[in-house]
Amino acid sequence: MKHPIIDVRNVYFSYNGSPILTNICLQVPEKEFVAFIGPNGGGKTTLVKLLLGLLAPDQGTIRIMDKPPSKVAHRIGYAPQDMSINKAFPISVLDVVLMGRLSAHSWVRVSRKDIMAAEKALESLEMKEYKDRKIDDLSGGQRERVFIARALAADPEILLLDEPTANIDSHGRTYLYNLLKELNRTKTIVVVSHDTMVLSSYVTAVACINRDLHYHDEAEITQEMMDMGYHCPVELIAHGIPHRILKTHGSGE
Numbered sequence: 555m556k557h558p559i560i561d562v563r564n565v566y567f568s569y570n571g572s573p574i575l576t577n578i579c580l581q582v583p584e585k586e587f588v589a590f591i592g593p594n595g596g597g598k599t600t601l602v603k604l605l606l607g608l609l610a611p612d613q614g615t616i617r618i619m620d621k622p623p624s625k626v627a628h629r630i631g632y633a634p635q636d637m638s639i640n641k642a643f644p645i646s647v648l649d650v651v652l653m654g655r656l657s658a659h660s661w662v663r664v665s666r667k668d669i670m671a672a673e674k675a676l677e678s679l680e681m682k683e684y685k686d687r688k689i690d691d692l693s694g695g696q697r698e699r700v701f702i703a704r705a706l707a708a709d710p711e712i713l714l715l716d717e718p719t720a721n722i723d724s725h726g727r728t729y730l731y732n733l734l735k736e737l738n739r740t741k742t743i744v745v746v747s748h749d750t751m752v753l754s755s756y757v758t759a760v761a762c763i764n765r766d767l768h769y770h771d772e773a774e775i776t777q778e779m780m781d782m783g784y785h786c787p788v789e790l791i792a793h794g795i796p797h798r799i800l801k802t803h804g805s806g807e
């Protein structure tokens with residue numbers, strides 16, 4: 555395998571003594587487009603927070619671009635799963651996206667270049683016309699797009715999007731996945747999603763997370779992944795052909 559940009563080795567994590575992730579190993583090569591799938595409560599968001607250095611493993615090591623996550627957080631664009639906004643905080647759409655630029659060099663003056671980059675990011679999510687609106691005056695799907703724009707604004711090497719399409723309509727989803735495919739030419743992308751049908755025609759690898767992790771460097775869901783968490787069959791379009799994948803993988807794979 556190529557030198558991994560994300561390298562997770564034997565990571566264990568628990569909240570207040572209850573194990574959430576056990577012995578997680580994950581090596582993601584540069585410019586992979588990985589889907590994190592798995593059941594609710596399986597630990598996907600927890601793993602994303604570990605990759606960002608927002609949480610620290612109980613055991614094991616995480617290296618992102620060969621460094622501890624906290625040292626490179628500014629090179630990762632992150633859109634959180636739950637971006638409910640404090641309604642009393644009167645911040646504009648453009649300001650939210652600018653926050654994505656400022657995290658790289660803390661709170662210094664906003665330059666013309668920052669504003670142009672923030673506007674370009676909004677434009678790529680079809681949200682530029684909303685730039686002066688208050689963030690809490692937007693619909694859920696519009697807000698979600700703004701947070702994806704924020705993740706893009708600093709032109710990061712890695713994009714980590716935690717359920718970016720939960721509130722986005724079908725046009726918006728197709729549009730977003732096409733945008734991600736385009737961005738994937740230069741960036742490594744990790745998307746947490748339950749959209750297995752749609753995702754599978756875009757991703758290059760799938761990781762199924764339900765306390766432990768199974769990684770496939772192809773857009774394939776195996777019987778073993780389904781047994782881990784999805785109790786009903788998961789339909790997936792692999793390599794552009796819709797079918798239900800029931801392949802098992804051999805031990806040691």
Ligand SMILES: Nc1ncnc2c1ncn2[C@@H]1O[C@H](COP(=O)(O)OP(=O)(O)OP(=O)(O)O)[C@@H](O)[C@H]1O
Nearest residue numbers: 569570574592593594595596597598599600601635
């Ligand atoms: N701050 C916390 N304190 C204690 N337990 C937590 C905390 N955050 C998450 N958990 C628990 O950890 C487990 C994994 O949560 P996590 O959010 O990582 O799941 P997920 O795979 O992202 O699920 P979903 O698909 O619903 O987003 C869940 O059982 C959850 O209740």
Ligand SMILES: [Mg+2]
Nearest residue numbers: 598599600635
């Ligand atoms: Mg989650």
